[in-house]
Amino acid sequence: DQQVKQNSPSLSVQEGRISILNCDYTNSMFDYFLWYKKYPAEGPTFLISISSIKDKNEDGRFTVFLNKSAKHLSLHIVPSQPGDSAVYFCAATYGGATNKLIFGTGTLLAVQP
């Protein structure tokens, strides 16, 4: 049973436009959410996170939005750049899990020049 779902396996966006990656979760105990980025032949790297006490967190071109009532979060990349082309994983955890992250299946973002 997938507790963290990324329903779009892939997304293609033009350079300079906004990329929106979506993630849904089912476990209401999750209180911390993260996005990781993965290039081919490399391990995932941390990108941005958000606590459940917030509904938005921004870091440069990257913004994560959290809608707790809908159990949904999204990652916005503005403006998108070709170097952003990668697989993006959504992950979630909760206080009692002690660093145990539950990952989604990932979304492959392709930013076209």
Added chain:
Amino acid sequence: DAGVIQSPRHEVTEMGQEVTLRCKPISGHDYLFWYRQTMMRGLELLIYFNNNVPIDDSGMPEDRFSAKMPNASFSTLKIQPSEPRDSAVYFCASTNPTAGGRRDTQYFGPGTRLTVL
């Protein structure tokens, strides 16, 4: 720091053979995680250690899988006997939540791509 080191980077073996994957975490990190990545299930946590002690192995798929961490700088994931359905990319990650960094930020190695024929 060299980051998390994994070896080998690629492994091709035949069904029934024993496979051992190796990981060296970042120095000073007291949590170590083993993940498996597949298209269907994404990144699955197999097992994790804290201070060399296994904390949660509920993600280990079968008894054919075992993991050890004999010391703070080395861990192994063993599959015996291996099967074609074990083919995946296996990642090791480490973290140190007490170091003042972001909560739950894990640092991943480059992964081992395992192919079982």
